[in-house]
Amino acid sequence: MNTAPKVLLVDDEEQVLKANSQWLELSGFSVICCNTAHEAINQLQQGFMGVVISDVKMPGMDGLTLLEQAKQLNGNLPIILITGHGDVSMAVEALQKGAYDFIEKPFDPDRLKERIQRAHEQLELKIKNQQLRQQLAEQSGISAKLLGESKAIQLVREEILSLANFNTPVLIHGETGCGKELVAQCLHEYSQRANKPFVALNCGAIPEALFESELFGHEAGAFSGAQKQRKGKLEHADGGVVFLDEVESMPSHLQVKLLRALQSGEIERLGSNRIINLDIRVISATKVSLKDAGEFRQDLYYRLNVSEINLSPLRERQTDIPLLFTHFADLAAEQYQRPVKTLAPSDIDLLMAYAWPGNIRELRNIATRYILARDKSIIDLIDADNSKEIEEADRILESVLSLSQKLNQYERQLLHKALEKYQGNISQVMAELDLPRRTLNQKMQKYGLNRLDYLEK
Template sequence: MKPAGRVYLVDDEESMRVAMGQWLELADFKVDCFADSRGVLDTIDRSFDGVLVTDIRMPGIDGLELMRRVLAIDRKIPVVLITAHGDIPMAVTAIRKGAYDFIEKPFEPDILLETIRRAEEQRALVLENRALKKRLQDTSAIESKLLGTGDAIQFLRQEIQDLAPTDASVFLFGETGAGKEVSARCLHEASDRADREFVAINCGAIPEGLFESELFGHESGAFTGAIGRRIGKFERADGGTLFLDEINNMPLNMQAKVLRVLQEKEIERLGGNKPIPINIRVISATNVDPEQACADGVLRKDLYYRLNVARITIPPLRKRGRDIVLLFDYFTAQAAKRYNREPIPLKPSDITALMAYSWPGNVRELKNLAERYVLSSHRMENRISYLLNQSDPLGSEEVHHSLAEQAEIFERCVVEQSLRKHGGNIAAVMEELDLPRRTLNQKMQNHGLCRKDFLSS
């Protein structure tokens, strides 16, 4: 049996308030009783999962004004009015303005229960629909930031969606340019803290002497040059998310202070002596093996264990297979629009060169290459090879794929590009690739390509 929901009951008459409260509790409702409207207004918000039941005639803020203010917070909160006979016309008008229903005194308790149950079911449905919409929006937001269709990126998106609603500290491990800060922002934006600050700190870019002031802030006169009070990054992130990038570059003495802050959930500004409570979620990241950093003595083990409640590994670009071409297409389209240039389609030899390159700078390097590709005046026949040699004049180690792997990657990229180019028009793809319908269907099925995914391309 589904448990009954919550009821906020407002009535200035104590005997009525107590009697109705006891009756509702016997019906398994969670009841909060209020003698006036102010207590309700101090506690109710859009996450309220119950029903507001209020008398109309009350001193101070009466039931109609309370309803107006509550509906201004959330139009979908059900408000049930308790009315005397003379208030019925007023209650009918209130229903037109958004009240759920009204009960006329004296009333049968069962009538009140039935009204509240129906209102509670409606509220549950509203909250369920909102949660579903938020999940869909979060999914869409993650997919628009972490682009790709390969298994590695799909697994990363799923990990982020699983961990985002929690307050667990997350440790991100990945190479430079792989997308650690983008992943951290996705964790924040898909969490309940999304409406608060996301504060990023690059621990490798702060001079050692400024660390404490940068993280915890300072009071006026705390040190020479400290003019006025300054709010630190921890305090600024209160209620939101703090991202500590390159945590292994934080001085060891500061690591000890950060550990204490995370344990005590409070900070003290430099030069201050008053603890300031903070409520933050911490996401940290490093581009070196954290276990090795602990072994080398540059990362405190106790801090690492505190930060590593959940760990996400960001895949390097060279392990993302066909996503390399998809991302390159996306970045070149963006660059062409930004610089008012015509989009330039890739040739088969370009795809082979992109897939064979090792991408030491990961997605960051790919995006840079896409912009140079759009802006370059070098001839098209070997522009990609020319730019890749410029990117890596020392000759980076190539990524080796078997012949079968190279053929599969190449085939999928060609079919996918054609589908995108023609907006999912199968007839146009068949003509361009000179393939019969059955063969094209088989290849699309083998490579996990679905026509509907390209209809809006």
């Protein structure tokens, strides 16, 4: 942890309060002491963010009332209640009202320390996920379309807004899955042509025999199978934008025709001698260097590359990954009517360490599968074909994760495998792991594990 976990300690007995405070501070916690529940409420109203530990039996406002009021002020705060007069019914009532845990005096100090650490980790998890969703909610305009706060994506947004209202051709460079078409759509949407057509053509997906007809159109009878007249993509985009994706795949003999059409602003449909005047803006995208591509015409390259936008691969935008993943996961949860899932800190670390060879397209796929999968972790969902990238991610994680984070990863894996082995049978899992029911429930809640997901289908 970068900062000492904060603890709000509440007890009406001065000596007990002082002794527990000193021990917690020696254990690495930052402690605020309160003699009464009213003092604690005042601290909470001032924005305290940490773990609350309170005695139950106190004059004036007792610990259970403090619990209720604290939850009203901030439902995220983990609250641990301590009492020497507790019984089963009181413990049940406290947990029903939202207490994180309930400990009876005398208690093992190391046990309390472990509970505080776990409660703080849970709080950090909730805060991190809330911050991600708040960040998503605050996005507007082009920032809501091209998500991210990295310098790389900020520069792309600035370039789009700068180039949008010029009619010059734009060439977008980027690896597969980086979002080149989305950038092209933004260039169109923020331009004066926004109410005109945006026509996308994937040059790598069209058979060469059909390419000319797809681009320029044809008249009825122009070739075998041409039973009626058809407008081509360029004509259909008149007044608006044509987006040529994977333009490096365009057949060489059609590059000449496209160049002529762009220079003259005129086309002819196949099987026709009639000149059709066009007003189009061409936006192209490529995953290779057109200038160095041997089969791509240099004169067409210079025609298409009047302005250019370079998209960074996702591995160079690591800080944007949690926000993008949360966005896609929430979209999937809404689309498939599945519960929204929160990301554990170890999940976020793994997402940021992974190389994402498929870029944003792969990220969206994993986010969707994460929502749909019942018993798969993030690492389980990353394609096994990417074993080298996974090994590299594991190597990076080994260097950045704290001991507690590594232990959490291992503990979650043990729980997952036991639940899977016994198909959600809690009694057998308790016996396998030698855990009491309450501790097992707490650990499953911490790691987002639901026994229903493991039941035999």
